[in-house]
Amino acid sequence: MIDLGPLAWMVHVAAAFAIAFFAQSVFGPKGREAPVVLRALIPVVLLTVLGAGWLPHPVAGMLIGYFGSRAFGRWGSARGGLLAALGGAVLMIGLGASWLIFPLFFMALGWLASGGPARGRRAQAAREERPAELSAQAGGTPAPAPATPAVGEGPLAAYLADARLPAQARAQLVALNLRTQEALTLLRDQGLEGTEGFFVARAIREEYAPEAVQAYLKLPRSLADTGVIEGGKTGAALLTEQLELLLDGVQDIIAGSLKSGGQALVTHGRFLRERFAKAEQDLRVPVMVPAADKVK
Template sequence: MFGWMVHPLAAFALMFWASVIFGRRGREWQAVALAAGVVVGLAALGADWVVHPAAGMLLGFFGSRAFHRWRERWPALLAGLVAGAFFMALGAGWLIFPLAVMGMIWLFTVAFTWSSEKNAAPLGAPPSVSALPEQGGGFPLGSFGSREEKVAAKAARREARRQAKARLETPPPAPAPAAPDLFTSYLRDERLPGEARAQLAALNLRTREALAYLDSLGQSGSEAAYLARAVRDEYAPTAVQAYLKLPPTLAGTAPLQDGKTGRDLLREQLDLLLNAVQDILNTTLQAGGQELLTHQRFLEDRFRKARRDLEV
């Protein structure tokens, strides 16, 4: 019905989708549902390619909003999850794997938070001031023989009470501020293009998965683990920082090399890092799969022999 017009309309729908989920309207489930409905509708009309970049942006949306004050934003997150189901049904089936990994990380984080809150020891009532003098070095009245000693004991009790009261009224020292997480800050940094934040979200998930898998294989000190950590802690932040140094009005328009803008170069560099981490995962998967293949050969030999014995 719309013919070729559905494709430019899909491009505008993609921009609308990015402006909603990465802007202030991303906290409202109605706006998220409307933007997703436009994308899904145009994909159903023929622009089926649009669900793939929309699904990548959705990963960035979850990465930036699901792990921080999610109780206030759960309607918008639920709307995004429903949108992801429609994207997968329309062709973006690859979305299920990063969503599953992100969901497991989110469940672990929530469970750990709830467990910490539930098992936190309640603050007990402060000790009675009247009980402190003897613990601070005083003695019960009556254990002294002379009047002077009793007066000295009373003075010691008063001083102990004063010191105990001062300790109770002194506020605890403020905790040291936590070190900022570069990935989390970049995922929420609106100076970055939407596709770059989506790439960072995918890179965050892949590097975490690669490091966890290498650690389970006892290869946390291997060259592959070093490379995965370098991608996350050095290479990706350096690329983003170099992009942010460009003038904002020219970063996406002025060509820097071979007609490519700063935005194009950032996208290419993040793609290279994503491919590098994926190669690490593929290599470690082959190494970790050898044990499974060995067990398969053992089972085949074992039951082939049992079948020959039964035939005899």
């Protein structure tokens, strides 16, 4: 280790911040990614070399928690982060936290006993087989997928209760989910599935709205609602503005569907009036005037 003399105390203060940075990085939303884990390890290694010999021990403890939370769940999506953390564990052992070998050994045994690499594959297979099992229990063959997704299904459904989104955006997504479903159902019932309105409504539901949300979620969480991006607007403001445009577009499609259906209703009403007005004249009984009244 490097002796910095009177400045050694600064290393220990920086080490405390390095612990906080490491915890925030690896246990944050992007902690599954290898670059995030490696970036969090750099200040730990550097400060340990500069004199904070105690630093590898708390970091090693957090690595145990990281392995426990990532490896025993849907570990496939965190494979990169787990490999980077494993390399970090080797570094911590080399920097003095040799006790880390024992908990890692027993955690590896537990991971293998619980299924290891095959765990994720079995879970995925179970999710795919579940709908077929439910259909078989109901005593029938699996029903064909509906032409239009149900209200609680589709790409938008995953974001309706996503806490990362602003409350206004979630409310707009709920409205979009309902209105696009209404528009698609109306157009399908009117036999207009091949029209531009139908394709636009489906694109809003399956592409435009989800893509806007995904672009927002890629922003840094600490700046998404406060950092100015364009025209003095934050990421949250831009998202709600785009969702409002999509809501207006769906409303125009619904209004067009109303006009189309209403025109058919008006035409049918004209037919009924012409048909039954003529019938009323044909069936009208003439009033017979007595002869005496005629003389008078």
